[in-house]
Each structure stands twice: as structure tokens, then as C-alpha cells.
Amino acid sequence: MKKVATAQKPSSTVNGVAVDELFSTIHAVKSMPSIAKFRFRVRNQWLTGSRNCSDIATFTGADQELAHPRPFRLEADEPAILLGKDLAANPVEYLLHALASCLTTSMVYHASARGIEIKQVESSFEGDLDLHGFLDLNPLVRKGYRSIRAHFQINANVPDDQLQEIVELGAGHSPVFDSLTNGVPVRVTAERG
């Protein structure tokens, strides 16, 4: 990871990130490595056709079983052209949101830790899919995204040539970016419900 020049000395909160707590977390993990292990979960329920929803209630972290203050429900559907009712974003759009939100948060956290003040961030993501894969019409065409492009517009107190370094702070630390670009082993099992 290239070092990005520090634009100002970190104060306790930078860009809405409590950097003092971030540094405390780093020190805590150094003295007790097990608290760095997290396990996230969702529980999904099929409704009908292309519609299903996930409930997100609890997770494990810092050697504790933790709960969100209220559970989050995420719905999924498909547009009409993909045989759905278009009542919610579809799974591959959720994947782009996961990537966009993770790159943004990772960039903001790591820039904040370096004292770089960020005023505004917007980004556009697009991914290309070919249904020849999903529909089993061509074994050479993959089922998933062939490629994804992300473009950030950033207003920050850094010279122009450091804008790319700031987004690389995101790409270099983002758990979703790493998961998606390098792949994750996924084990799928079933039983009668």
C-alpha cells in the first residue's frame, strides 16, 4: 500500500469517523487477537418466483454474540424482463451496492486514519452480464459478471494526483472488493425443510 500524504493531523473525529476509537481498536486487536474475528449472517426466505427476502439480526465479533438494535430486512426481486415483479433491486444489483458501499467506507476509514479530510464522495458502478451463461446456452460464457467498473468523484483536500491513491486505500482494504476480486469458497448444503 502506497502511503498517502497526510493533509492534516488526525483529530478525534475525521469525516465522521471516530479515529481515536479506530486506533483503540487496532491496539485492542494487537493485545487480544481473537477479538478481530467476525461472523456475519443473513437468513433468507423465498416468497414466490423471483421474490425473496433476507433478515439480518445478529453477528459475532470481539468474542461476543451481538445484535443490531433492530433487525434489517432486505427484499429482492427481478425486473419484468427477467420474469419478476420489479418490487425490489435484484441480486446482482445488491452485489454492486455491497461493493460500492464497502469501497466507500473502507476509503473513508483509512483516509480518516491518515487525517485526510474528505468533503464529498459519489461513485458510479456498472457490471456486465451475459444471459447465455445463466440460460445454459453457451458453456464458454460465465454465469456471473464478466467485469465491473467503478468511478469515484471525490472532493478532498489533496492534490489531483492523490485522488487515485485515495480510492486505492478503499480497494486495498475493502472486504467486499477483496472477496469479489479474489473469490471466496462457498459451501452450499441442503436438508428437507
Added chain:
Amino acid sequence: MKKVATAQKPSSTVNGVAVDELFSTIHAVKSMPSIAKFRFRVRNQWLTGSRNCSDIATFTGADQELAHPRPFRLEADEPAILLGKDLAANPVEYLLHALASCLTTSMVYHASARGIEIKQVESSFEGDLDLHGFLDLNPLVRKGYRSIRAHFQINANVPDDQLQEIVELGAGHSPVFDSLTNGVPVRVTAERG
């Protein structure tokens, strides 16, 4: 892909999936391959700290620029232990939802095309992350998920030993499963906003 035994002859709608339209789509793609190309998009805006949101409005498919009937807004945050306000699911939870919803829909579509009646599907997903990666504390620890496990409970008109084949219909066709297990190239660029 192993062939799953057909439990009943496909009617026009199976499990809420218009299988006649699904077969029409397959025939249409065979005669005009370009309609199989899809491009999905999200536009993300950083709010502060760990909070950002994505707007999902349009996509390209079937040689057309298409719009959802209304745009979908997805928020993201982090729990307090990860320095957020816990107002929304976090990016790695969205990634699990993308995977869960895509495996479910892919399974239901391909089972429906084979005339397999499904009564109920529920699934649990969990993924393991170690913050030593994100926090730059150990270069041997990856930033992303180390592994993900998915477990399905399925009520369907098939013998027990075919339940695993049904979930493999999902895993064998799901665009998010393929993207996440095999990886996708992601290009990230920046300009001053």
C-alpha cells in the same frame, strides 16, 4: 450440470415463475444473441463516516435502456463496534444477501423450468472475516471473507437425495455465486468531484 428428475410436467407458471416466458426468452436469445447482454448499475453517495447509500434506477438489457418502475435506495452503515451508527446493514451483510437472494432465485427458476414444484425455501448464510486484514495488522490475513457457508431447508416434491441436486441447480447457475466464488475483475478510477 447433473439432470434433476422431473417431478411434474411444466405448466405455464411453476413456483410463481412464468416458465413459458422463460422458454420464450431462451428461444429469443438463440435467434438474437445480443439481447442476452445486460448491464446493471448503482450510483452511491457518501453521507458521513460509515454511512452511504446507493440509488438503483436504470439498467441495460435486451438491446434497450430500461428503468425500474421506481428507483430503489439502499442504505449502508456499520454497527457501533465497527464505529458506525447501526442504521442499516453493513456492506459484507449486503454481500451475503446478494448471494442468498441469487442462489434462491437461480434455484427456483431452474427447478421451475424442469417442472419441480417447490413449496418452501429458507436458507441461512454465514461468513467469516478477520479484521487483522482490514486493519493492516497481518499481511497474511485477507481483507475479505475467508469462507462462506450456506444451508438450505427445502420443502419440495422430490426424494431426499435430490435436495442437494436442487441447490446445485442454484449454485450452478447463480450469477452472484459465480462472481463471488470465481472472482470478477473490478477497475476503480477517480476524478475530482
